[in-house]
Each structure stands twice: as structure tokens, then as C-alpha cells.
Amino acid sequence: IHYLSAKATDEFELARKKVARFINASDSKEIVFTRNATEAINLVAYSWGLLNLKPGDEVILTVAEHHSCIVPWQLVSEKTGAVLKYVMLNEDEVPDIDKLREMISPKTKLVAVHHVSNVLASCLPIEEIVVCAHNVGAKVLVDACQSVPHMVVDVQKLNADFLVASSHKMCGPTGIGFLYGRSDLLQSMPPFLGGGDMISDVFLDHSTYAEPPSRFEAGTPAIGEAIALGAAIDYLSEIGMPKIHEYEVELGKYLYEKLSSLPDVRIYGPRPSESVHRGALSSFNVEGLHPTDLATFLDQQHGVAIRSGHHCAQPLHRYLGVNASARASLYFYNTKEDVDSFVVALADTVSFFNSFK
Template identity: 80%
Template sequence: MMTTAAEGVVFKFPSFKIIKTANRSLPNRQSIRFGFRRFSSSSSSSLSVVSASASSSIVNDYDPKLEPVSLGHATRPHFPILHQEVNGSKLIYLDNAATSQKPTAVLKALQNYYEAYNSNVHRGIHSLSAKATNEYELARKKLATFINASDSSEIVFTRNATEAINLVAYSWGLSNLNPDDEIVVTIAEHHSAIVPWQIVAQKTGAILKFVNLTPDEVPDTAQLKEMLSRKTKLVVIHHISNMLASVLPIAEIIEWSHNIGAKVLVDACQSVPHMVVDVRSLNADFLVASSHKMCGPTGVGFLYGKSELLSAMSPFLGGGEMISDVYLDHSTYAEPPSRFEAGTPAIGEAIGLGAAIDYLSGIGMQKIHDYEVELSNYLYESLLSVPGIRIYGPVPSQTVPRAALCSFNIDDIHPTDIATFLDQQHGVAIRSGHHCAQPLHRYLGVNASARASLHFYNTKEDVDNFVLALKDTVSFFSSFK
């Protein structure tokens, strides 16, 4: 059925071609389109409800007269990309943990920068450069306010969260870690929170220690607490797992770590876009996230660092912008954040991130979080009806929250086959693979998984349509057994 490749999966179907099969559309049947939905002219079902075996497996459309408008329905008009067909079906985008879609406000901010005041920052006195500099620095201030940093100088723009972690690894780690010092990490971390510290450990002689999962498939915080000792210099921890959907008690973990003198770096890529994150309340030493997961452009992310830590760190990259004075035999460096932003930055992207923050703040992060909790539980419960499914991570309850994503496998069907069929036959976009979490997958005894992940512009109808499409996918592949 499939062969594996180094990073992903190369799938090979048996001797069949993916076509519209009998329970989707027949060759000689005319199709009538109503908006995004397709209905067969020979069907006896009403236009308000489509059965699970109907042509595109799409349930009844949302009717605002029947129920209050949800946050998903209210915000969908702001995202042009969602209003299209993919492979003949209405797009159902459920790959938000990989990247989020962008509202019109962000697209316009990008266009306005390049059309109206495209110029370099911090280097010119002419009007375009002054405006670009003001907007760029305003985006930094917006971000500082968004996560409640003490000052905008604690925000360093980077290419992404991966670069932000590497910045800490090289600028802080190489200077502060010594042989036999310990770095505590969980096996559920993203590769970007493991690989840089492997490199630093090899260079410094520091030791990486890994926290396992509980039987409920949550990183074992009790084990983490026991691991902490005076040898521990750094804890690298995610706020929300991009595979397990588990939410960790970051404030408690930081308190435990500080009690023994360790610093904490928080990977907040899956939390900053979905909930209120307050770095001062958490007392985080470092925190990273990416713009593209929070409705902003790709190519920009950020590092938050306490001012006293950033001021003591050496530069990550050398070049223009990060210097104070350059002589032939030495250079002096600018104060943070400029010290860590060598060269021309992603100006338009940072300004676009500022527009995304305006958009998210206009909705309210607590409102987004509350809606996604409801949507997350609905997704989990709905997926339980799929035959042969295995969902990873904790069971949601009043005391155990789950983020709005589910990673899963289905008996005897490779996750890439599932994702391919969902895309080609139903226009459903999900992720398949190891989600940059190979150690976690190995711990769970699988090579890969499928993942459906939601954002506030998704709806229960999206979930319903996805589950119907997934059941159709299971039925299709089961027919070859």
C-alpha cells in the first residue's frame, strides 16, 4: 500500500485510480451545484439535508435562523481562502496546527506596505523609511502588549520559532552550560525544541534528560518535577503539544524550575494563537511563537526574553543593524533587541503580524479560547464514531483540557492514504506524517499519524463534514480487504 521515505511518506495505491465512486457521483448522472455544495438531480433527499452517502458527504449548511451565530460562522467571511472548492468539493481546512489562514486585514496590511511605503527600516531619514520604521516598531509594541511583556525591547523578531529557539541555544546555551549541566526536555517536544539542544549538549558536555508520558498520554509533570535538581540549568517545554493536544501547567513548571535555579524556555507555538498567554504571569524566562500560526504571514516569528537575560547574551548573527560601532579589530554591539536582528528584517511580515494581532485582539483571546474548547470537545467526541480509530492524547474532561486538534490512526489504513483520499475526494485538508515529533511517535509505537486541527474560523459543520468524509474514506479502503 505504501513505502516510507526519509522525511515523509511515498504512498502507492494498488492497481486502481482514484475516481468518483458510486456513492459519490455516477458517470451519467447530472450534478446540480448550489453554492459550494453538490446535489444529485436523481436524489430523492431534500436540499436541506444530505445523507452520509450523498455525492460530497456534506451535511446541511448552517442556517442562522435556527441557532445563534457562532464565532466560526461570524469570522469565516474574513478569510477569503476558505471560500473555494478543492478537487470539486468545498474546502474544509483542518490543518491549522501547521499553519493558519490569514484574514483580509492582514492581506491588506502586506499589500499596503509594498504598495505605499516599501523601504528599509532604521536606516533612512526619508519619509518612506520613517513610516516603515514606525510601523515595524509599532508591530513590536503590539506583540509586547499581546503577551504582556514588560517592554517592547523584550521582543526579538526572528524568521520563525525555530530560529528563536536556536538563538537561545547559541547565544545563551553555549555561554551558560557546562559539562554535566542538565537540560530537561519532554519526549513530546517539536524537533525544533530538541535538535538545537542536542547540538549544544555535544558542544558543551551538558546532558539532555527526557520526560516520558503518563498512561493518559500526557507529559509526566510529576516525573519532570522529580528530575529537577541543582544540576538542571534549563527546562525546554511546550505549552500545548502539537500531536497530543495536551495542555501543560506551565506556571507551575516554571515555579518548580526557578526554585532550583533553572531557566525555562516555553514553546508557545500552539498556545499563543489560541488562548491568553501572559509572560509576566507565567514568569517565563524565554518564550517563542510563530506568526504564521496566529493568522499572520510566514517568514517571521518572535522570541520573548527577560530583559536582563537578553542584555547578558552575545549576538547570534553578525552584520548590519546589530552593531554599535565597527572597527577593523573589533566591534561593539547594540542593545537588545537590535543586537539579535542582524541585516534587513522581514519588515512587511512583521507589519502583517501586527495587523494579525490587531485582528485577534479585536475578537478577544479568551473568547477564541472558550469557543475552541467547545469545538475541541465536539471534534473528539465526533471522531469516536469512526470505526477502528485510535486518538492520541488525553480524554477531555472538566479537569483535563484538550487543545483543538486530534492526532489519530485508523486500523490498517496509512495516515497518508487517509489524508490523500480526504483531499482528492472531499476537499478536506488535514496533516499526515510525524508532525516533527518522531521521538513521540516512536514512544507511541507508530511511524506516523493523521491530524485534524481547528482554529476559531472553523465550525461544527466543518467537523461534521470531516467525520462523514473520514467514514467514507474508511469504507473505501475497507472494500479492498
């Protein structure tokens, strides 16, 4: 009850309110702090999923989901007898929404999908998916890790039941993320972890539990990280999310065009157009070269940081017929000059490796 403890509590809860405002939740009690988006999805899987899924129930995902949005449902389906069904890509290398609509049935209990793909850079029509799912009484979980930091995300407009995001992708620290859950759903869900402040009363033979969100925040919270996430949200809000999104759409298109100008480069995901806006990233491969070799040389010789590997999306890479890809990711602090420097460095890197052939 002393001053510093009370001040920390106030700042922690203020950060929760900032998150709620940032995504337009109707109440800050709909925001649960977690270690990351992965834990947030696991929370839904083990609390809502174990409570509601029965043998024969169906959970619909896409082949382009991050492992964090696949593995928890695999584990829960083994325990409940639920069936996982996957939507593949269409000819534009975007999850086929027409097929998703056809797949949704009275057996569907949950649709768990990304908002923006961390590999394909494609954006899914969440509002449309939510309408289809709700028409059969199914719930929708949105992996918004690649959208919340880059565009306006309004959970009331999307009307999704659950939404998750991570702090470190939005200028905040690592080790904290959040779950948005509709108030009535959170109220109906049992605890995910036990101990600490998630209790109301503890007896030797049973316990009663706190109201959400405390019910889902067992143990000492990431107090400093949550407050820092609130500061990051202040920073993003001051710049303006519409402004950030508009700039990144232009920058992402520029990256795609510049990469496309290089020979033997295969970019994954949809081609940008007036109606198709890609996220500000491009996953690609160069014919005959391993992406890890590219990434290592770009880093050590040019000081250019890209990622290589399967980007926690192995099923998608298998579908695309490759083991791995390279990925160049941009944010609002990047410039077209940064893209130009990257493309020049990539061309030099390709030339270097080709000289050994």
C-alpha cells in the same frame, strides 16, 4: 532618513509593541523578531546556551517536544557537554509532570517545554514548572506556538524566561516569528548572528554591539511580515482571545467525540473532561490504514485538508509505537458543521479503503 524609510521603521517598531502587549511583556524591548519560532529557539541555544551550559549541566525536555525544541539542544549539548534528559508520558498520554518535578535538580540549568502539544493536544502547567525550575536556579523556555494563537498567554503571569511563537499560526504571514526574553537575560547574551543593525561600532579588529533587541536582529529585517503580524494581532485582539479559547475548547471536545464515534480510530492524547481541556486538534490513526493514504483521499475526493506524517515529533511517535499519524486541526473560523463534514468524509474514506481488503 527619508519619509518612507522612517514610516516603515515606525510601523515595524509598532508591530513589536503590539506583540509585547499581546503576550503582556513588560517592555517591547523584550521582543526579538526572528524568521520563525525555530530560529528563536536556536537563538537561545547558541547565545544563552553556549554561554551558560557546562559539562554535566542538564537540560530537561519532554518526549513530546517538536523537533525545533530538541535538535538545537542536541547540537549545543555536543559543544558544551551538557546532558539532555527527557520526561516521558503518563497513563493519560500527557508528559508526566510528577516525573519532571523529580528530575529537576541543582544540575538542571534549563527546562525547555511546549505549552500545548501539536500532537497530543495537551496543555502543560507552565507556571508550576517555572516555580520548580526557578527553585534550583534553572531557566525555562516555552514553545508557545500552539498556545499564543489560541488562548490568553501572559508571560509575566507564567514567569517564563523565554517564550517563542510563530506568525503563520496566528493568522499572520510566514517567514516571521518572535522570541520573548526577560530583559536581564537578553542583556547578558552575546549576538547570535553578525552584521547589519546589530552593531554599535565596527572597527577593523573588533566590534561593539547594540542593545537588545537590535543585538539579535542582524541584517535587513522582515519589515512587511512584521507589520502584517501586527495587523493579525489587531484582528485577534478585536475578536478577543478569551472568546477564541472558550469557543475552541468546545470545538476541540466536539471533534474528539465525533472521531471517537468511528470504529477502529485511535486518538492520541488525554480524554477531554471538566478538568482536562484539549487543544482544538486531534491526532489519530485508523487501524490498518496509513495516515498519508487517508490524507490524500480526503484532500482529492472530499476537499478536506488534514496533515499526515510525524508532525515534526518523531520521538513521540516512536514512544507511541507508530511511524506516523493523521491530524485534524481547527481554529476559531471552523464550525461544528466543518467537523461533521470531516467525520463523514473520513468514514467514506475508510469504507473505500476497506472495500479492497
